[in-house]
Amino acid sequence: MTTKAGFILLGLLLLATSAWPGTVPSAEANKEIIVRASKHEGFNRVVFEATDDAFIKATVVTTLQNQIIIRFPSNVELKAQTRIEMATSLKNNTYTINVNPPFKVKVSQLSTPPRLSVDIIPPAKTETVKTPVPEGAMTLPNLRIVLDPGHGGYDLGIVAGDLREKDATLSVARALETALIKKGRSVYLTRKADQYLSLTDRALFANQKAAELFISIHVTNSGNFIIYTFPGEAPSPDSVDETYGMMTRQRAYVEKSKALAESFGKALTDEFKKDVELRKMELPVLGSVGAPAIMVEVPVAVMSDSVTKAKLSETFLKGIAAYGGQ
Amino acid sequence: MAANKKKFIWISVLVILFAGGIAGGYFYFSKGSVLRQIVQTPQQPDSQDQDLTSVRMYYPSEGRLVMEERRVKKQASVVASAEEIAGAYLNGPSRGSSDVPQGARVLGVYSGNDGVLYIDISDEFRKNFQGDAMAEYLLLKGLYESIISNVSGIDDVKLLIEGKEIESIGGHLFAMYPLKNMLTEVK
Numbered sequence A: 001m002t003t004k005a006g007f008i009l010l011g012l013l014l015l016a017t018s019a020w021p022g023t024v025p026s027a028e029a030n031k032e033i034i035v036r037a038s039k040h041e042g043f044n045r046v047v048f049e050a051t052d053d054a055f056i057k058a059t060v061v062t063t064l065q066n067q068i069i070i071r072f073p074s075n076v077e078l079k080a081q082t083r084i085e086m087a088t089s090l091k092n093n094t095y096t097i098n099v100n101p102p103f104k105v106k107v108s109q110l111s112t113p114p115r116l117s118v119d120i121i122p123p124a125k126t127e128t129v130k131t132p133v134p135e136g137a138m139t140l141p142n143l144r145i146v147l148d149p150g151h152g153g154y155d156l157g158i159v160a161g162d163l164r165e166k167d168a169t170l171s172v173a174r175a176l177e178t179a180l181i182k183k184g185r186s187v188y189l190t191r192k193a194d195q196y197l198s199l200t201d202r203a204l205f206a207n208q209k210a211a212e213l214f215i216s217i218h219v220t221n222s223g224n225f226i227i228y229t230f231p232g233e234a235p236s237p238d239s240v241d242e243t244y245g246m247m248t249r250q251r252a253y254v255e256k257s258k259a260l261a262e263s264f265g266k267a268l269t270d271e272f273k274k275d276v277e278l279r280k281m282e283l284p285v286l287g288s289v290g291a292p293a294i295m296v297e298v299p300v301a302v303m304s305d306s307v308t309k310a311k312l313s314e315t316f317l318k319g320i321a322a323y324g325g326q
Numbered sequence B: 001m002a003a004n005k006k007k008f009i010w011i012s013v014l015v016i017l018f019a020g021g022i023a024g025g026y027f028y029f030s031k032g033s034v035l036r037q038i039v040q041t042p043q044q045p046d047s048q049d050q051d052l053t054s055v056r057m058y059y060p061s062e063g064r065l066v067m068e069e070r071r072v073k074k075q076a077s078v079v080a081s082a083e084e085i086a087g088a089y090l091n092g093p094s095r096g097s098s099d100v101p102q103g104a105r106v107l108g109v110y111s112g113n114d115g116v117l118y119i120d121i122s123d124e125f126r127k128n129f130q131g132d133a134m135a136e137y138l139l140l141k142g143l144y145e146s147i148i149s150n151v152s153g154i155d156d157v158k159l160l161i162e163g164k165e166i167e168s169i170g171g172h173l174f175a176m177y178p179l180k181n182m183l184t185e186v187k
Helices: A002-019 A053-057 A165-182 A199-208 A240-244 A249-272 A300-304 A306-323 B002-040 B043-049 B078-091 B133-148
Strands: A031-040 A043-049 A060-063 A067-071 A076-080 A087-091 A094-098 A104-110 A115-121 A145-149 A187-189 A213-220 A225-229 A276-280 A293-299 B052-061 B064-073 B106-111 B116-121 B156-161
Touching: A053 A104, A060 A104, A067 A115, A087 A199, A145 A165, A145 A199, A165 A187, A165 A213, A165 A300, A165 A306, A213 A300, A213 A306, A213 B133, A225 A249, A225 B133, A249 A276, A249 A293, A249 A306, A293 A300, A300 A306, B052 B078, B052 B133, B064 B078, B064 B133, B078 B106, B078 B116, B078 B133, B116 B133, B133 B156
Parallel strands: A031 A076, A145 A187, A145 A213, A213 A293, A225 A276, B116 B156
Antiparallel strands: A031 A043, A043 A115, A060 A067, A067 A094, A087 A094, A104 A115, A225 A293, B052 B064, B106 B116
8 A cells, every 4th residue: 555655646747757848858949941132222131930920920120220130930040041131140049130230120921831931121312412633632332341451459460660550450551540530431450459350250241341441451571562352262161151151251252352442453553652462362351241342551660660660551542432332 | 385376386376376366357357348338329319219200380470370390209199299290399490590489388188079179278379479460370270280280090189278168269260269260371
């Protein structure tokens, strides 16, 4: 009798334990969602495709000043079919898209297949009245420009006499920033002080600011200016693009980057009467940026001389003007 | 009595002569063995030479990689060979200057199951690097080529600094991934 009661008690205990939340690991796997992104005239579209309508209907989209937050009813696993040219993140059931303000969002829930379509619409560009430009004056394109002073913090870069690369690049970037602001242009610096910033963070910053031009400033021991762009050839199957999936953003901009490099090259040659070498190298800071991007290496001799150094920002402006946002 | 005395003298002389002969022979032959040893000494470098092997090192210098043939200790294992070559690389070329950072040492070499060889180098490799993007490229390429072209059974090389992954050595290129795909040709 006692044994029987014991077994019943044990059975009840097991039932209670299994019913208690969290005591048994959930067998529910993350819901698989297919994500597609596409660019259309006047807006970008991101589509989330699920297997059932109820899941899509229970998904909530919230818009903040610079973010679109998509909350799914359960944890999800996203399978991207096309690359999303925006900074995104996924945590459990929440997917965040960082968008440069201002923007509008149009959300549509569709079926067959069940999907959620999010259209991100930037404000319509207003027609600007073109004023005649005096001969010889520069016409700067109205682009969001991110300047990247190389090195910083414990990473001194090249040290030659009194010159420290991290200080010289910051000084040139700040002078160029001032010149661009005077011309009414949007300009951002990856670092404004003597601080260490990783290569990944520099590219991330440029993408978060939705850079339309990215200029990384460095120093070289060579006697000539060197301008780097990211190589544009189709990647081999085992190339870094496929292996690490990080140096892919630049792929769409290689031609524009080349044009930017050539414009800078001509401006620097005209001003400094020095040769400018145009090189292609898989530099991570260029490869990860979704905008025309170059790295300009300035000779130590030019950086060390206050007269020639002062000419750099004006020459860079000429390079940007000659590029013109083609 | 006088005859006995004469006999005793002769016997003594013979004993002294015999003893002198033995002593002379001993010194003669022992001296000969020293000579043989001296003759054998030139053979020692030959045996050392058998413990050495020729390797091709690629050192960065003045904007390019310069190949130098070096003799390094022959090692039985892949890891030991790689450590020997990495050490020779960090020591720089035997002639001329190079852009290899001074004072850097190999702290360890490990072989991963994925065919990647991990080379742990002291912080001087990062701290004492002085160069632009091309110099950093050549520094990593030189190390990679020196290892890959002399050590068989390795697919790729990855750097660690003081036992840790580091994003970049000189602020231009990634060092946190294996080097092969990071060092595609510069045009």
